Amino acid sequence: MKKILASLMTALSLSAFASGGGVAWDRFPTEKMSDMAALQNGAKLFANYCLNCHSAAYHRFNRLQEIGLTKEQIKDNLMFTTDKVGEQMKSAIDPKEAKAWFGATPPDLTLVARSRADGAKGTGADYLYTLWRSYYRDDTKATGWDNLVFPSIGMPHVLWELQGERKPVFEEREEHGHKVHVFTGRWDVVKPGQMSAQQYDSAVGDLVAYLNWMAEPQQKQRFSLGVGVLVFLGIFALFAWRLNAVYWKDVK
Incomplete structure (x- = not known):
């Protein structure tokens, strides 16, 4: 019963929060798009943390040579689902098992950086950059995690060991005669991660830079x-x- 009540309270808070326009998207550091080291680190993060469940089936491993990686580096460090460098970047998980675990088949991420743009809030890169920095623990959720940008998200926080655990700070306000909980923009650290906040933000920037490049390598x-x-x-x-x-x- 306590979990149900907590879930309802969280849902009401986030519904009120969403009705106010939702969390503002932070600006993705665009200078990383011209930084080969950042793109290479982003590719490494993608292969290690995202490719387990998500595919990038419209992209091939050998295209990573365009961001300065050799075939040997690609084979030795980034290829876990195939041994052919010309193969598509497919996930390691069975789609049916993924749907059973998460309630839906994890989407292909090849074009995710282009498909999530919002004219009022920002680019798809801004969305992803904010999304991966907006997770917090919520034991009422099946995955144990929730997200301010995407409430009730089905994807767990795969980067939590790097970031650690945080919780958002809300304040109660009265709007149109109703009390609503509004995100203050501040976070309380529950458990530190392997990276400092600055290091984690930089790593997420690298990952988003890679996804942005992958969505349009010829940009x-x-x-x-x-x-x-x-x-x-x-x-x-x-x-x-x-x-x-x-x-x-x-x-x-």
Whole structure:
């Protein structure tokens, strides 16, 4: 009964919290997208903590060479589900077992950084960066964890040993004649993890940078090509303008 009441209290608090627009998304450190060491560490975190349950089936291991890893490094450190570097990045878990354990089949993460964007709150990278830093213990949940960004999330906190255990600090406010619990933006440390708060935030930034790169590996080339096209069109417009002036100069 106590667990049921606690669950209801938490649900009501989070419902009121969500009705106020939900937790604000923190800004993902975009400079990590051009940091090869960060991308490589993100790939390592993904292979060790995410690929156990989630696939990235639209991505192949050999593409990791584009972020500076050799075939030997990929085979020795990142490949646990296959021995062929050209294979797709598929999860180690059976989808049927995953659905039985978590209530749903863990989604493919190849494009997750692009699919979670919200024009009002931020990019998909902002969402993921905030999500992995918003877990807290909740014994009323089947997994033992809940999340401020995604209440009643089915995915446990796989990075908890790195971050440790925290609990969000709420304050009670009155809005429209009703008392609601609002997240203050502060966290109380319940149990420290293997990393400091700064180190963990940096590691999550690396992981999100990798997911963002995986969602569109050609992003840099696309931007460069776009700039080149705009420069070409600008020069072409100048020549066209002068040619037009020469062509019509004798026409009265």
